[in-house]
Amino acid sequence: MKRLHLYIIKSFIGPFFVTLVISLFVLLMQFLWVYLDELVGKGLEFSVILEFIVYTMAMLMTNALPLAMLLASIMTFGDLGENNELLAMKAAGISLYRIMKPVVVLSILLSIGSFYFYNQVIPVSYKKLIALMSSIRQLRPEIIVKEGVFSNEIDNYSIKVGKKSASGNMLYDIMIYDHTEDKGNSTVTVADSGTMKITKDKKYMILNLYSGQTYSEMQPRDRRKTTFPSRTDKFKEQSIFTVLQGMELERKDESVFRNQNRALNNSQIVYFVDSLGKVLEKQRIDNALTISYISPLNTNIYKLARRDVSPASPLKLIQYSDVDSIMKKSSASVRSNIINGALNSARNNARAIQQSDEMITASVRSLNRFGIEWHKKYTFAIACLIFLFIGAPLGAIIRKGGLGMPLVISVLLFIFYWIITTTGEKFSRESVASLWQGVWFSTFLFLPAGVFLTYKAANDSAVFNVNAYIEFFKKIFRKVKKEDKEKQDKLSQ
Numbered sequence: 001m002k003r004l005h006l007y008i009i010k011s012f013i014g015p016f017f018v019t020l021v022i023s024l025f026v027l028l029m030q031f032l033w034v035y036l037d038e039l040v041g042k043g044l045e046f047s048v049i050l051e052f053i054v055y056t057m058a059m060l061m062t063n064a065l066p067l068a069m070l071l072a073s074i075m076t077f078g079d080l081g082e083n084n085e086l087l088a089m090k091a092a093g094i095s096l097y098r099i100m101k102p103v104v105v106l107s108i109l110l111s112i113g114s115f116y117f118y119n120q121v122i123p124v125s126y127k128k129l130i131a132l133m134s135s136i137r138q139l140r141p142e143i144i145v146k147e148g149v150f151s152n153e154i155d156n157y158s159i160k161v162g163k164k165s166a167s168g169n170m171l172y173d174i175m176i177y178d179h180t181e182d183k184g185n186s187t188v189t190v191a192d193s194g195t196m197k198i199t200k201d202k203k204y205m206i207l208n209l210y211s212g213q214t215y216s217e218m219q220p221r222d223r224r225k226t227t228f229p230s231r232t233d234k235f236k237e238q239s240i241f242t243v244l245q246g247m248e249l250e251r252k253d254e255s256v257f258r259n260q261n262r263a264l265n266n267s268q269i270v271y272f273v274d275s276l277g278k279v280l281e282k283q284r285i286d287n288a289l290t291i292s293y294i295s296p297l298n299t300n301i302y303k304l305a306r307r308d309v310s311p312a313s314p315l316k317l318i319q320y321s322d323v324d325s326i327m328k329k330s331s332a333s334v335r336s337n338i339i340n341g342a343l344n345s346a347r348n349n350a351r352a353i354q355q356s357d358e359m360i361t362a363s364v365r366s367l368n369r370f371g372i373e374w375h376k377k378y379t380f381a382i383a384c385l386i387f388l389f390i391g392a393p394l395g396a397i398i399r400k401g402g403l404g405m406p407l408v409i410s411v412l413l414f415i416f417y418w419i420i421t422t423t424g425e426k427f428s429r430e431s432v433a434s435l436w437q438g439v440w441f442s443t444f445l446f447l448p449a450g451v452f453l454t455y456k457a458a459n460d461s462a463v464f465n466v467n468a469y470i471e472f473f474k475k476i477f478r479k480v481k482k483e484d485k486e487k488q489d490k491l492s493q
Contacts (some may be wrong), residue, residue, distance in 0.1 A: 003104040004094070012103050014114065016072035023064035023071070024057055031056055034364035038137055043464050050131075055129035062376075063418070065114055066383040069107065071410040073391030076103070079401030086396055096458040100392050107388040119265045126262045145171065152459060154205060156180040169195060174209060176240070186217040191238075207240040214238075227478060261373040267372045273367060280363045286358075299489045339354065368429045376425075376437040380442055383417075389450030393457030417442055 032039070034051075039049070053080045080099075089099055143153050151162045157180075162173025171194050178187040191212030198205050213234040215263060257263055264272060327335055390413065420442040428438030 004089070004099075008076075008099060009102050009106060012072060012076045012106070015075040016068055016131060019071040019075070020064060020068035023067045024060060027060040027064055028053065031060065035133070037336060038133070044136070048136075050127070050277060052132055052136075055125045057131065058125035059129060061114075062118060062122070062380055065110075066149050066380070066417075067410065068388050069110070069412045070383045070387035070391045070414060071406055073103070073388050074395040074398075074410055075401055077392045077395030078398060078406055079395075081396050081399030082401045086207050086399075096393070096454070099455075100388075101203035103388060104385075107385050111381040111384045112383055113182070115377060119379045123263050123265050123268075126260070127257050130257045130260070130263075131252045131254045157240075157242065174212070176207075187214065189238075191213045203243065207242075208239070209235070209238045210235060212238065224407075236332075251352065256399060261369045264370070264373070266374055266377060269370050273370050273374070276363070276367045276370065280360070280367060284360060340444040364431055365429055367433065368431065371421075372425050372428055372439055375435055379439055379443050383446075384444050386443065386450050389454050390446065393450075393453040396457040397453070417446060420445060 016024050034149070039052070075084070080089075086096075086099070090096070145159060145161050145286075146159055147164055150158050152158050156178070159175040160175045161171045164171055172192065174189075174191045174194050176189040176191075178189065181187075189209065189212060191209035193211065194207060194209040196205065211231055215232075216231045217229075259272070261269070272411040327338070330338070391410070394409060395406065398409070400406065423441075424433070424438035426438075427433040428435045432438075432443075
């Protein structure tokens with residue numbers, strides 16, 4: 001039996017690592033395609049790009065690992081079924097449960113490891129990835145001078161090149177507008193050729209020009225003059241030295257992003273949720289106290305409803321329900337003041353309630369995000385185990401190995417799982433459903449499906465046989481029809 005278990009494990013580990021690499025590669029390409037514009041043309045070093053890819057792959061592991069588990073289990077047991085190895089094992093008296101046992105143990109260990117990975121590694125990777133992305137976004141693109149087009153990527157200069165050499169080191173027919181004095185296009189330099197170099201630290205640019213001249217418009221002393229004197233300087237060689245800003249990667253501090261939901265482990269999330277809950281409760285109390293309960297209407301009614309007649313005595317208030325009688329006793333000006341005051345108070349309270357509701361809704365949504373992240377760490381680990389109980393019996397039923405049919409089934413199932421998971425998380429985030437209902441809904445849906453498929457595969461039931469289901473419903477229909485006929489016979493008697 002040990003040899004059989006080792007054989008099953010060896011048959012599973014190979015496809016698992018292959019499918020994991022394929023899943024990570026596909027997800028990584030999709031991620032890089034989205035952020036391609038922010039990475040290309042900024043002269044990033046290979047080490048920075050490699051660092052970015054490593055952090056991204058760690059973040060994508062949450063989707064790649066369950067998908068790899070599903071695809072590898074279908075491929076493994078599909079191969080065993082296609083080669084009649086499963087049939088031989090069952091003929092020898094070995095049940096599907098015993099065949100799956102080593103893979104189930106391996107999946108449990110993988111689920112525990114994935115929880116640790118999600119809880120400890122991903123928060124660190126997320127902080128580093130967000131800090132690196134923020135630093136890259138502030139990095140200016142490399143200075144790329146194109147032929148026949150003005151380039152404004154150099155501070156205070158606008159450069160146009162007529163032609164470039166094949167190597168790109170030599171520039172010809174150069175025109176440069178100098179905006180260092182912020183006086184518009186008053187200074188222009190034209191040169192036959194030149195070279196442009198950027199220092200290794202990307203802090204400075206040196207532009208060497210050859211055989212050219214500079215035209216400068218001079219500012220007249222008398223501002224009433226409409227003509228401007230000019231100056232022309234010819235040169236054989238001239239160098240322009242300028243400081244480049246934002247061309248080097250300045251890394252941001254990772255601690256700035258430490259309070260985001262994905263940057264925290266579960267123990268930190270519990271602490272933050274407790275703190276945010278107290279802040280939210282205080283916010284609700286403060287917002288409730290800002291609403292004006294003593295409106296001008298109530299104040300005037302209270303004044304008219306005084307029991308005492310001494311002006312020096314304190315104001316004694318009574319609850320007066322008959323507002324109409326008080327309004328009739330009041331003069332027209334008093335009634336007008338009461339009504340206007342009540343309307344203003346109602347409008348102010350309505351605005352205060354609306355603002356309060358928006359603030360509380362935003363706080364609750366933020367609180368729900370932390371709760372969702374806490375639950376997702378567990379659902380992610382359990383998903384690896386659930387997809388094994390879905391993939392292994394599916395492979396035993398369809399009896400097809402390779403990457404053809406298993407890949408199609410895996411992708412369809414995973415897309416369905418991802419849609420349900422995303423929808424449930426949205427419901428929880430918007431407080432439509434509770435946290436455990438929304439986040440765990442996909443788990444509650446796929447777990448019975450896995451148990452059902454495992455049971456059917458272990459008993460060699462025809463799960464995908466349409467005729468079996470037709471016969472099943474026909475039996476129910478005959479039974480219902482027979483019961484209705486017996487009732488009608490009893491009524492007729």
